[in-house]
Amino acid sequence: MLSMDLQYFSGEKTEKATPKKRQDTRKKGQVPKSTDINTALILLIVFIFLFVYAAVPAKFMQDLFYETYINYASLSFTVEDTMGMFQGIVIQMGIVIIPILLVAALTGVIASMVQVGVLFAPEVIKPKLSKINPLKGFKRIFSARALVELVKALLKIVLVGTLAFGILWMFRDDLLMLGLYDVLDGYYVVSLLTGMIGVASAILLLILAIPDLVYQRFDHEKQIRMSKHDVKDEFKKMEGDPLIKAKRRQKAQDLAMQRMMQEVPKADVVITNPTHYAVALKYDDSSMTAPKVIGKGVDYMALRIRKIATDHDIAIVENRPLARALYDGTDVDDEVPEDLFRAVAEVLAYVYRLENETKQRGN
Known part of the structure; x- marks a missing residue:
């Protein structure tokens, strides 16, 4: 007990x-997010994409060499011609590079x-002076992390490496023979080796990133731990919030009302006032010692109870004093009070008699 009290007051x-x-x-x-996972996946997907996309950069390089040695060589290198040449090259490079980006x-x-779900946190990009504090920056550089x-x-x-x-x-023979290939064949050999190294490195980095992801989640859980005092304070704030209380009460009332309306079709009789009050009663002599109130309402709710009663025959x-007395003196799931037994019994006897007469006429 003493150790628990010490933990509470120490804020551990x-x-x-x-x-x-x-x-x-x-x-x-x-x-909890691992940047290593993102980096490895980006490398893996980009290099796989480059295997499929390799022909496009190859065609661009071929056209660029052709333009450089055939068309651009005949240009008079004025400012306008040079700017036009560079603009064309930049546009073509953009068209080639944009899909990769x-x-x-x-x-x-x-x-x-995949790691954190859909998250929009504008607070992260808010400028903070603490981020440019040289002392804190120095501590981060020489920290354990x-x-x-x-x-x-x-x-x-x-x-x-x-x-x-x-x-x-493994491909040293192809690299040594690279000078004997033409431009396109040499390009494809270099592209193949680059792609293989990229994909293999990305898979290796992805494997190495898994322990980092586990550590990041462990470290995050450790960072957001709370003391017993913090938990108690948070609970007090939540319980003391009028909006939260109101929402809870409303939700509880809605659930109770829904359950009550599901029980009304099981009633034996609905006693009304005749429009303002309605009380639904159920009696089963095999399991109940007295009739039970399974639903009640006033005004609009009374109208709904009567509508359900009509739909389920x-x-x-109509008994104004009894309806008002039952409404004021009982809650849902309560048994009928002893002082109202006689009046309720007379109503139930009347209902059962009507049901018997209806059955006899049906036969």
Whole structure:
């Protein structure tokens, strides 16, 4: 008991984050996300796309060399001609590069959505003076997290470099013969090797990113932990919010009203006032010691109860004093009070007699 009290007053964060705390941190953009996953997926999809797309850059390079050595060589290099030449090259390069950039951007968006879902957190991009504080920046550079990131980066460089060297070594004969190929054949050999290195490196980085994602989620859970005092304060604030209380009461009333309306078709009789009040009664001598109120309402709700009774052929009996007494003196699921037994019994006897007469006439 003493240790629990010490934890409470010391503010030690031992409790898991509440749903509200998770929602608040998510609104601030604080979500468990691995940038390594995004980077690896972007590299993988882009290099796979380049395998399919390789012919387009090849055609562009071929046309560029042709234009350079055949058409541009005959130009008089004035300012206008030079600007026109560069504009044409830039436009053509844009047409070639834009699809690659779009694939990379779309992959990055999808990778982020897979990790954190749809999230718009404008607070993340708000300017904060603390972000340009040199002291805090210095602390970040020499923090334990920065050291871990440095080790991770060095490990990636070594592993990816080793992988790339291994692939180049496997195709060393083709590389040595590269000078004997024509331009297009040489381009396709280099493109194939580049694509293979890119895809293999991306898969390796993706495998290495899985532990990072696990760590990011573990670290996020640790960062958003709460103390017992925080949990208690949050609960008090939520309970004390009039809007939340009102919403809860309204929701509870709606659910209770829905359940009540589902029970009304099971009633034996509905006693009315005749328009302002309606009380639905049910009696089963095998399971009940007294008739039970299974629904009641006033004004519009009374109208709905009468409508349901009419639709289900339930007897409606007008008895103003009894309807008002039942409405004021009972709640839904209550048994009829003893002082109203006689009046209710007379009504039920009347209803049962009508039902018997109807059955006899039907026979």
